[in-house]
Amino acid sequence: MTHAATAVPVRTGDRHWDDHLPAWLLSAAALALCVFLLLPIGTLLAESVQDDLGQFSLTRFREFAATAGMLTAVWNTLWVAAVVTLVTVPLAFLYAYAIQRACIPLTGLWRIVGLSALLGPSLVGAISFIQWFGTQGVLKSWLGDNSVYGPVGIVMATVYASFPHALMILVVALATADGRLYEAADALSASRWRKFRTVTLPGARYGLISAALVVFSYSVSEFGIPKVIGGNFQVLAVEMYVQVIGLQNFGRGAVVALLLLVPVLVAFVVDWQIQRKQQASLTARAVPYRPKPDWRRDLPLLVYVAAMSIAMLGVLGMAAYTSLVSFWPYNLALTANHYVYGLAEAGVLDAYLNSLKLAALTALVGTPFIFVTAYLVEKTRGGPAWLRPALQAMTALPMGIPGLVLGIGYILFFNHPDNPLNGLYHTVAIMVVANVVHYYTSCHLTALTSLKSIDREFEAVSASLKVPQYVTFWRVTLPVCLPAVLDISRYLFINAMTTVSALVFLYSPQTLPASVSILNLDEAGELGPAAAMATLIVLTCLIVSLLYALASHFLLRRHQAWRHFKR
Amino acid sequence: MAHLEIQHLTKRYGSFVALDQIDLAIEEGEFVVLLGPSGCGKTTLLRAIAGLELQDSGHVFHAGRDISRLPPARRDYGIVFQSYALFPNLSVGDNVAYGLNSQKGDRKVARQGVTHRVSEMLELVGLPGTEGKFPAQLSGGQQQRIALARALATSPDLLLLDEPLSALDAIERVRLRSEIRSLQTRLGVTTIMVTHDQEEALAMADRIVVMKNGQIQQVGKPQEIYRSPSNDFVADFIGRGNLIEAQPVGIQHVRAGDLTLRCSVDIDQSRSHRFYVRPEDIRLHNILDDCENSFNAQVLKYEFLGPYALVTLEANSGQRRPLVAQFSSNYLDGRPIHAGSILRVGIPAEHLRPMPANA
Numbered sequence: 046m047t048h049a050a051t052a053v054p055v056r057t058g059d060r061h062w063d064d065h066l067p068a069w070l071l072s073a074a075a076l077a078l079c080v081f082l083l084l085p086i087g088t089l090l091a092e093s094v095q096d097d098l099g100q101f102s103l104t105r106f107r108e109f110a111a112t113a114g115m116l117t118a119v120w121n122t123l124w125v126a127a128v129v130t131l132v133t134v135p136l137a138f139l140y141a142y143a144i145q146r147a148c149i150p151l152t153g154l155w156r157i158v159g160l161s162a163l164l165g166p167s168l169v170g171a172i173s174f175i176q177w178f179g180t181q182g183v184l185k186s187w188l189g190d191n192s193v194y195g196p197v198g199i200v201m202a203t204v205y206a207s208f209p210h211a212l213m214i215l216v217v218a219l220a221t222a223d224g225r226l227y228e229a230a231d232a233l234s235a236s237r238w239r240k241f242r243t244v245t246l247p248g249a250r251y252g253l254i255s256a257a258l259v260v261f262s263y264s265v266s267e268f269g270i271p272k273v274i275g276g277n278f279q280v281l282a283v284e285m286y287v288q289v290i291g292l293q294n295f296g297r298g299a300v301v302a303l304l305l306l307v308p309v310l311v312a313f314v315v316d317w318q319i320q321r322k323q324q325a326s327l328t329a330r331a332v333p334y335r336p337k338p339d340w341r342r343d344l345p346l347l348v349y350v351a352a353m354s355i356a357m358l359g360v361l362g363m364a365a366y367t368s369l370v371s372f373w374p375y376n377l378a379l380t381a382n383h384y385v386y387g388l389a390e391a392g393v394l395d396a397y398l399n400s401l402k403l404a405a406l407t408a409l410v411g412t413p414f415i416f417v418t419a420y421l422v423e424k425t426r427g428g429p430a431w432l433r434p435a436l437q438a439m440t441a442l443p444m445g446i447p448g449l450v451l452g453i454g455y456i457l458f459f460n461h462p463d464n465p466l467n468g469l470y471h472t473v474a475i476m477v478v479a480n481v482v483h484y485y486t487s488c489h490l491t492a493l494t495s496l497k498s499i500d501r502e503f504e505a506v507s508a509s510l511k512v513p514q515y516v517t518f519w520r521v522t523l524p525v526c527l528p529a530v531l532d533i534s535r536y537l538f539i540n541a542m543t544t545v546s547a548l549v550f551l552y553s554p555q556t557l558p559a560s561v562s563i564l565n566l567d568e569a570g571e572l573g574p575a576a577a578m579a580t581l582i583v584l585t586c587l588i589v590s591l592l593y594a595l596a597s598h599f600l601l602r603r604h605q606a607w608r609h610f611k612r
Numbered sequence: 613m614a615h616l617e618i619q620h621l622t623k624r625y626g627s628f629v630a631l632d633q634i635d636l637a638i639e640e641g642e643f644v645v646l647l648g649p650s651g652c653g654k655t656t657l658l659r660a661i662a663g664l665e666l667q668d669s670g671h672v673f674h675a676g677r678d679i680s681r682l683p684p685a686r687r688d689y690g691i692v693f694q695s696y697a698l699f700p701n702l703s704v705g706d707n708v709a710y711g712l713n714s715q716k717g718d719r720k721v722a723r724q725g726v727t728h729r730v731s732e733m734l735e736l737v738g739l740p741g742t743e744g745k746f747p748a749q750l751s752g753g754q755q756q757r758i759a760l761a762r763a764l765a766t767s768p769d770l771l772l773l774d775e776p777l778s779a780l781d782a783i784e785r786v787r788l789r790s791e792i793r794s795l796q797t798r799l800g801v802t803t804i805m806v807t808h809d810q811e812e813a814l815a816m817a818d819r820i821v822v823m824k825n826g827q828i829q830q831v832g833k834p835q836e837i838y839r840s841p842s843n844d845f846v847a848d849f850i851g852r853g854n855l856i857e858a859q860p861v862g863i864q865h866v867r868a869g870d871l872t873l874r875c876s877v878d879i880d881q882s883r884s885h886r887f888y889v890r891p892e893d894i895r896l897h898n899i900l901d902d903c904e905n906s907f908n909a910q911v912l913k914y915e916f917l918g919p920y921a922l923v924t925l926e927a928n929s930g931q932r933r934p935l936v937a938q939f940s941s942n943y944l945d946g947r948p949i950h951a952g953s954i955l956r957v958g959i960p961a962e963h964l965r966p967m968p969a970n971a
Contacts, residue, residue: 506710509691509763607701
């Protein structure tokens, strides 16, 4: 038995160069993620635990704690996030429940309206709520003595902005139900409430926890909303912006970034653990649940969904209306002045073109990188054993890092005079990279899910037929995964178009993106042009979404005829 | 050296030993079936031969060439998986031609050659004219035939089948297994198939390799494996069986409980022996028939299973487990057997097979 333990050495002479190619490419991807994700975040951590001379110390934390108002900012951030979570999750759950588990008409429409907030920057909600409930607001009386500038406005706008994120998770959570459990409950003559409590809620509990964590993280790391509608209400995200941009105090900024990172990272780790548990919950033998019509359930839900939809369209509509009104609220004549004079003549329209370019580049660069990396992780072999786990960990990390934190990490890392990549700072390239990294995780998971759903023996079959793996990638894997690829590129485009957080530290006057320009216009008191820019972004995202829908419809028709055959 | 020779092949996953010093020689044109319960290492062995798993140590020689460390593409085999693994976005014709396209040469002549080869292969698997269809339009059995055509289109020297019939329904499975066997005989391609279905193995194989815990338990023709299993595991795994422990009382005679039985071979007098009896080898006698090796037994349970019946019997044989006998319905001819009744049964001496001593 002794010779069994002596491994036969690998003779590299037997192997061809393309046997090593996947491992090389994968190492290159890992290196890229190291440079553009780990090192900036590492620099941020290092910066926060140094004093001004570069020695290890916790001085900056002590100074931070001693600064007036900072602890208030921490407390405010947390309680606002908690309130937003407590409001958003039940609202979204009921909405998702109506779409998935009731027999109401027009579910497709309700679903699109429910996700409509994704089409614009989070600032759209803030601007719109100012118009509805602000000093000159139409519905100001609804708030009584409360001012919309402050926690009330922040909560409302954040609920609006985070609603689609919760809705997406809950729609999926409620889509997969085992019909046999409901049949068993019916057979045991369980009441409607008991079925809901003992079958529906436990079935969706992972989704609920996940949605709550996502909304909480969203609220903690949201920066644009409190900046626009928060008034003097202090929150961490704005505090960090003030430290870095206003006071140029990068050390203090790093400390605040760390405080921002901690709750989000904790939420993310908890969510990650829960997701792993969830996988076994639905077996392959489950029978999909099909709701039966019942007006006592359907009618109230329909009313609820319609009311929510009207409210959400009201938010978008008010932003569009504001952009067309001459001088709110004194002169309500419709005009294109905000677009013509406020944007085009003022030279701000360049920002819109910058954003288009940025979004297109993010989609064009990010999609192939993310998809090919996911493919290499999932479908190739070779390379050192630690490579794939390390890459998986790095692809999961961006979900747990707020955009602002990533942004300040980029400043600290790339702006350092000794960094050979210093030239990237203030370029479009760095903004594209920041966007790709910031939205990496969702895209990676989309790619991975679609790759996992195809037969895992394709690579083995093509190897046995002596067809190189890249040919099979091109002829089979890519066409089969085309819907996922389109999804990823659309997601990247729209997010790059609407994001504020990571970019607010990275732009230069020449590369100012549209979403950030809204912030600047608002700061200058130019609410009309700000609304006009927001409307432009929403319209662009809407048109791009429609184009994507058309493109995928056309592509699936033309080149994917095989999908339509069902025996 | 045999056509395919495996020497001391070992593969571990952490502390789990998937393959433990496997030695196996397969002759050209043979149909060998790797049989065993899940986790026995049969699939790992197949994948190691294919180069899809890399062994920790040991060698694989194919047609005199050491292929132990070669990547899959530099070995010479076709493979068919349980999941068919047909490319869903390519037509049946393109699927079968997938391995043919890579050969370079005059484009037009090459294309004609490919088209001709594809229709030839589809003809071979009994699905002519299906070139233009997509895999999703075919039944499971048809898809598996296409996968077979694709694997054979490049005329590989070795055909590897990884549970090719397991995803099919019972009728289709029986039909396709005889088709695969006759196709293999016609083409003469050396074939290795993995299965956990003993009936499939017995029906298809030239030789069966029974595996357990990463080790080969027995290699032999189906009849040998069935008739003279080399150990308890093989006896148990292939068909049903009775084990009878007995003490020698003569050159060919043993005593088990109250029964004295003769076996057809001379036995070692110095130790006790275990004998193996297939249920269908137990005979049913007339109650007054007093022939050799016959005895009375009480019926504990009677199970009617269509073409045959299983009868659990209690005889005074001194064994812990009762005897199980199998009587064909044809043989019983409608005679009823009731639980509690006494039957006269016998074990012909040649069917009392001694098990190896240390198995």
